[in-house]
Amino acid sequence: MQILTTPHPFLKHVAKAVTSWDKKTAREVKEMGEILKKTTDPKGVGLAATQVGLDKRIFILLSEEKVQVFVNPEIVSASKKMLSSVYKKKKDRWLEGCLSIPRLWGFVDRHFAITLRYQLPGSLETVQKDFSDVEAAYIQHEIDHLNGILFTDRIRQQKGQILRETEDGLTPISL
Secondary structure: OOOOOOOOHHHHOOOOOOOOOOHHHHHHHHHHHHHHHHOOOOOOOEEEHHHHOOOOOEEEEEEOOEEEEEEEEEEEEEOOOEHHHHOOOHHHOOOEOOOOOOOEEEOOOOEOEEEEEEEOOOOOOEEEEEEEHHHHHHHHHHHHHHOOOOHHHHHHHOOOOEEEEEOOEEEEEOO
16 A cells, blocks of 8 residues: 555545445554654645545544544534634745645645544444644545545635745745
């Protein structure tokens, strides 16, 4: 298992819901966690199943070397408040990147807060939880992957700017 990079067509694939949890799925999620923990340039914080070629609505987030697994995630509500209204100055905004699109960065104006319904690995018990700020942005990024949407698609939609990482820093690229 490895991280797919653009222009791999599977990155545009809409993943199928997980209807049962078996040993194979548990192994795949464990391997996703190992892959994510090994990323260094840049250090990854999230990974969707579609990024490693799996047709499953699963993503993981890494926080302090602990993997959190989200199965069949669904945003049930989102704030009207967007990141750009909280971080009004461009210098205060962070740039999104993606392990599947190396060396490209850009600001994506996402909902500041979301309520997420998802299932837990193993039991597939449904839970609901609120997330905000950077964590909400990470989740929206990963759900986009499960829907075949890349962060560069969002930047284009928002008429934003994509930046390429070079030895001299970040350079704008034309859309």
